[in-house]
Amino acid sequence: MPDTRGGTRTGTRVELDDLADIGRGAAVLGTGGGGDPHIGGLLAGAAVRAHGPVDLTPLADLPDDAVVLPVAMMGAPTVMVEKLPSTDQVGRAIRVLTDHLGLEVTHLACIEAGGVNSLIPFVGAAELGLPLLDADGMGRAFPELQMVLPTVYGIRGTPMSIVDEKGNSGVLDTVDNRWAERFARSVTIDMGCSAMISDYWMTGAQARQALVPGTLSLAARIGRTLTAARTSGDPAGAVADLLGGTVLFTGKITDVARRTTTGFARGEARLDGTGPDAGSELLLEFQNEFLVAVRDGRTVSTVPDLICALDTQTGEAVRTEGMRYGHRVTVLAAPCDERWHSPAGLALAGPRVFGYESDPVRATPGPLPTPTEANR
Amino acid sequence: MRIGIDVGGTNTDAVLLDDDGSVLAAVKCSTSADVSGGIVAALSGLQHRRAFDPAGVRAVMIGTTHFVNALVEARRLAPTAALRLGLPATASLPPMVDWPERLVQAVSGRAYLAHGGHEFDGRTISELDEDELRRHAADMAAHGVRSVAITSVFSPVNTEFELRAAQVLAAELPHVAISLSHEIGRIGLLERENATVVNAALRELAGGIVDGLRTSVAGAGIDAPIYLSSNDGTLLDVEHARRYPVSTFASGPTNSMRGAAVLSGVHTCAVVDVGGTTSDVGVLQRGFPREATTEVSVAGIRTNFRMPDVLSIGIGGGSLVRGQGAEVRVGPESVGFRLVDEALVFGGSTLTATDIAVASGRADIGDASRVADLDPALVRTALERIASDVADAVDRMRTSAQPLPVVAVGGGSVLLPDHLTGAGEVLRPENFAVANAIGAAIAQVGGEVDRVFSIEPGKRTEVLDTARAEAAERAVAAGADPRTVEVLEVDEVPLPYLPGGATRIRVKAVGDLQLAPARREAVHA
Numbered sequence: 001m002p003d004t005r006g007g008t009r010t011g012t013r014v015e016l017d018d019l020a021d022i023g024r025g026a027a028v029l030g031t032g033g034g035g036d037p038h039i040g041g042l043l044a045g046a047a048v049r050a051h052g053p054v055d056l057t058p059l060a061d062l063p064d065d066a067v068v069l070p071v072a073m074m075g076a077p078t079v080m081v082e083k084l085p086s087t088d089q090v091g092r093a094i095r096v097l098t099d100h101l102g103l104e105v106t107h108l109a110c111i112e113a114g115g116v117n118s119l120i121p122f123v124g125a126a127e128l129g130l131p132l133l134d135a136d137g138m139g140r141a142f143p144e145l146q147m148v149l150p151t152v153y154g155i156r157g158t159p160m161s162i163v164d165e166k167g168n169s170g171v172l173d174t175v176d177n178r179w180a181e182r183f184a185r186s187v188t189i190d191m192g193c194s195a196m197i198s199d200y201w202m203t204g205a206q207a208r209q210a211l212v213p214g215t216l217s218l219a220a221r222i223g224r225t226l227t228a229a230r231t232s233g234d235p236a237g238a239v240a241d242l243l244g245g246t247v248l249f250t251g252k253i254t255d256v257a258r259r260t261t262t263g264f265a266r267g268e269a270r271l272d273g274t275g276p277d278a279g280s281e282l283l284l285e286f287q288n289e290f291l292v293a294v295r296d297g298r299t300v301s302t303v304p305d306l307i308c309a310l311d312t313q314t315g316e317a318v319r320t321e322g323m324r325y326g327h328r329v330t331v332l333a334a335p336c337d338e339r340w341h342s343p344a345g346l347a348l349a350g351p352r353v354f355g356y357e358s359d360p361v362r363a364t365p366g367p368l369p370t371p372t373e374a375n376r
Numbered sequence: 377m378r379i380g381i382d383v384g385g386t387n388t389d390a391v392l393l394d395d396d397g398s399v400l401a402a403v404k405c406s407t408s409a410d411v412s413g414g415i416v417a418a419l420s421g422l423q424h425r426r427a428f429d430p431a432g433v434r435a436v437m438i439g440t441t442h443f444v445n446a447l448v449e450a451r452r453l454a455p456t457a458a459l460r461l462g463l464p465a466t467a468s469l470p471p472m473v474d475w476p477e478r479l480v481q482a483v484s485g486r487a488y489l490a491h492g493g494h495e496f497d498g499r500t501i502s503e504l505d506e507d508e509l510r511r512h513a514a515d516m517a518a519h520g521v522r523s524v525a526i527t528s529v530f531s532p533v534n535t536e537f538e539l540r541a542a543q544v545l546a547a548e549l550p551h552v553a554i555s556l557s558h559e560i561g562r563i564g565l566l567e568r569e570n571a572t573v574v575n576a577a578l579r580e581l582a583g584g585i586v587d588g589l590r591t592s593v594a595g596a597g598i599d600a601p602i603y604l605s606s607n608d609g610t611l612l613d614v615e616h617a618r619r620y621p622v623s624t625f626a627s628g629p630t631n632s633m634r635g636a637a638v639l640s641g642v643h644t645c646a647v648v649d650v651g652g653t654t655s656d657v658g659v660l661q662r663g664f665p666r667e668a669t670t671e672v673s674v675a676g677i678r679t680n681f682r683m684p685d686v687l688s689i690g691i692g693g694g695s696l697v698r699g700q701g702a703e704v705r706v707g708p709e710s711v712g713f714r715l716v717d718e719a720l721v722f723g724g725s726t727l728t729a730t731d732i733a734v735a736s737g738r739a740d741i742g743d744a745s746r747v748a749d750l751d752p753a754l755v756r757t758a759l760e761r762i763a764s765d766v767a768d769a770v771d772r773m774r775t776s777a778q779p780l781p782v783v784a785v786g787g788g789s790v791l792l793p794d795h796l797t798g799a800g801e802v803l804r805p806e807n808f809a810v811a812n813a814i815g816a817a818i819a820q821v822g823g824e825v826d827r828v829f830s831i832e833p834g835k836r837t838e839v840l841d842t843a844r845a846e847a848a849e850r851a852v853a854a855g856a857d858p859r860t861v862e863v864l865e866v867d868e869v870p871l872p873y874l875p876g877g878a879t880r881i882r883v884k885a886v887g888d889l890q891l892a893p894a895r896r897e898a899v900h901a
Binding site: 039042043046047076078079081082083084085086087088165166167192193252258321326328 | 462464465466467468469473474493495496499501502529530563564565566772773774868869880
């Protein structure tokens with residue numbers, strides 16, 4: 001994906017070969033959740049092979065009256081790797097909504113840059129020959145439909161379309177975005193726990209206000225950085241630098257405890273420090289994503305900032321369900337989009353929303369303060 | 377008595393074990409191109425070392441890398457069709473979509489999609505359409521397909537459609553081999569399907585090899601059942617080996633690790649197998665190799681069947697030693713099988729790890745006088761480098777801060793010191809050079825459950841007990857002595873977003889092979 005922007009404000013073009021980098025970077029932005037981008041990459045690859053490359057439009061280039069439609073997969077990642085989604089499902093999710101709205105869509109968008117949903121919109125864009133916005137609704141991965149910045153800006157998630165692979169489809173219209181999550185979740189389960197949705201349709205003006213700019217090209221840059229850092233040796237450090245974040249900890253997983261409550265796979269992983277972190281312990285609390293990092297009893301980073309675990313050697317993102325005893329991982333924290341730290345943002349996706357009695361702890365670049373400094 | 381044979385790429389090793397597991401005789405022969413020749417030579421070699429009555433042999437266990445090599449080299453693969461049941465789902469990513477083109481060609485791969493498949497909770501995606509299957513069968517026949525892999529969506533949850541489709545195809549194509557995905561892989565459609573297609577492509581070759589093994593064992597006058605060792609260290613009877621050749625893919629490293637456990641008497645340990653080019657490090661838990669939990673790529677194909685978790689580093693007896701002083705490097709480049717021509721101690725001109733071992737007095741191979749002038753500092757530094765790289769690999773494979781004993785096997789294990797930093801003492805059991813064959817001979821029989829269970833509140837223990845009992849029953853059905861069956865592993869992963877406490881549970885049980893009584897027990901020494 002050569003950067004052709006230069007002095008003009010033209011977009012970039014995503015070719016087949018760029019998809020793997022985007023998937024690898026999206027796995028990092030998935031902060032342990034968001035599903036395996038592998039299947040998303042295969043689907044996007046199939047669509048790009050059949051219909052050609054996808055044009056990425058920078059958010060800033062969007063006209064006010066553009067009609068923007070995000071498209072995403074909803075359901076259980078474990079189901080998606082077994083009942084593989086179909087590319088035509090993506091196109092149908094879009095058409096069902098545009099037919100209902102009576103609108104002509106001008107741009108597709110990505111609602112979640114982390115995990116599999118970074119790649120699903122490429123399928124629709126290739127198939128329908130529409131440009132895709134280089135932006136998304138959260139700048140990371142979150143588990144629920146209402147947890148997007150457009151909610152903060154009062155943009156309604158409905159009317160939304162939901163379609164399965166059998167040809168069933170529906171349009172939901174709900175009083176608020178939480179109800180959209182609730183109804184869509186029930187329908188998804190009836191559809192076999194894997195559905196395509198199109199929701200949060202918005203105008204160009206709204207999109208420029210509510211979306212996080214540049215996240216797909218950021219994912220591609222993370223992917224390329226990981227590939228390059230494999231030979232130079234410090235993939236996690238290189239990614240932390242790219243994200244303006246910091247490496248929290250390098251160590252080995254010594255214990256993983258899991259439990260299921262309220263539909264989420266909750267759990268915690270303990271890491272024993274190695275190298276410069278020898279003698280310290282990091283506790284990672286996760287639900288679908290990594291949400292809280294506690295070093296030697298002190299909380300060092302929390303949601304909504306990004307907490308990412310990378311395989312120390314290869315730099316590949318480690319997902320929460322892949323956490324296992326003995327795995328060598330490097331944990332980094334990176335700042336999320338600043339708007340998540342607004343009162344409205346925290347009310348939607350702060351630590352308390354996920355059940356942690358903690359104020360948000362911001363990841364800061366550079367070395368962490370020592371405990372004595374922090375306690376002073 | 378039982379006989380264990382390991383057919384490696386270069387050597388075929390064989391051991392004769394007493395009923396109590398003690399080694400009566402061991403031999404090493406060259407591997408022959410047709411497998412059978414090496415086995416005949418190994419059996420007569422054993423007979424030569426220690427005369428035994430063939431009628432006293434109660435089982436012959438064979439480990440072979442032949443099947444995986446056939447895939448890697450893309451030779452003798454049968455024209456294969458992949459039939460997937462799941463329409464209208466999954467159509468965009470047809471079978472073999474992620475394969476290297478070379479291998480699709482090698483198996484003359486044909487992909488078919490048909491209706492069928494289940495949801496995660498057992499509901500059907502669509503009903504099976506037998507006419508559709510018959511049309512596909514006719515097309516397969518027209519294209520000379522000789523083996524078919526059938527994969528239905530969520531078949532690990534519900535096997536019904538794969539079984540019914542197999543009946544329909546068998547009626548239409550009576551001479552075609554059929555492989556079913558639920559018998560081969562886990563949840564993860566593409567990976568399970570890939571493994572099944574690979575299995576299907578190897579069925580004809582497997583049949584030929586199994587027949588060859590039977591003939592050569594019978595030719596030595598042995599009338600005992602033959603088993604092949606599998607990836608997880610359990611045994612396959614020959615009929616299963618015919619049907620599931622993929623199950624033998626990783627038996628090499630598995631046999632060597634399990635052999636190390638038996639020889640050393642240590643059942644939870646790290647095993648370092650030092651060969652000519654690489655050292656393979658694996659971890660044994662209660663005598664079985666820890667499994668890789670992620671997808672495993674074989675010849676460039678993503679699969680998800682059971683494989684041991686092995687870390688390979690580029691250090692072996694043939695590793696090149698270069699540089700001076702603190703800059704000394706060992707490996708990863710190696711002279712490989714040319715060691716006997718190129719190493720200094722064999723009259724060559726390349727400084728190898730073997731020369732370092734001889735110069736330090738750890739090994740007595742070749743002509744020691746040819747390395748007498750090596751700089752002692754160079755020798756010391758090279759040995760330290762080897763020790764620290766291996767110690768680091770062992771440390772990476774450890775699963776806790778608990779000390780983990782290290783057992784060294786393989787011809788190159790003389791390169792290792794008696795003590796590894798951070799790991800402790802290095803155990804070097806007797807007969808370490810034939811650990812592979814011993815690992816094959818002591819293999820057990822396994823049974824396994826890997827399914828999504830629905831766990832209602834308060835019913836967790838009950839569900840786990842059901843899964844345990846089912847795994848144990850499967851082990852007994854596979855030939856294990858019920859008195860020896862124990863549950864080895866229980867793995868429980870709750871699935872996010874699914875209702876009804878959906879949890880994926882994997883249970884593995886193993887037991888000793890129930891041996892038929894020998895017709896005569898005596899060993900003629």
